[in-house]
Amino acid sequence: xxxxxxxxxxxxxxxxxxxxxYTQSINIERDESSLxxxxxxxxxxxxxxxxxxxxxxxSDEKKQKA
Numbered sequence: 001x002x003x004x005x006x007x008x009x010x011x012x013x014x015x016x017x018x019x020x021x022y023t024q025s026i027n028i029e030r031d032e033s034s035l036x037x038x039x040x041x042x043x044x045x046x047x048x049x050x051x052x053x054x055x056x057x058x059s060d061e062k063k064q065k066a
Contacts, residue, residue, distance in 0.1 A: 026038075
């Protein structure tokens, strides 16, 4: 029971931290020379969907040419 009261007294910033590498956006063209920035890139769901569509379109085009 005492642990519950300790949690209630703690502030959110004491419980949660955000890694600094995720606090900035990335521009793949501008940041292409920064391997650390590229490796830290986390694509959003929309980006993943767009990349999937692009890859599928390229694959379909190759199949049609064959």
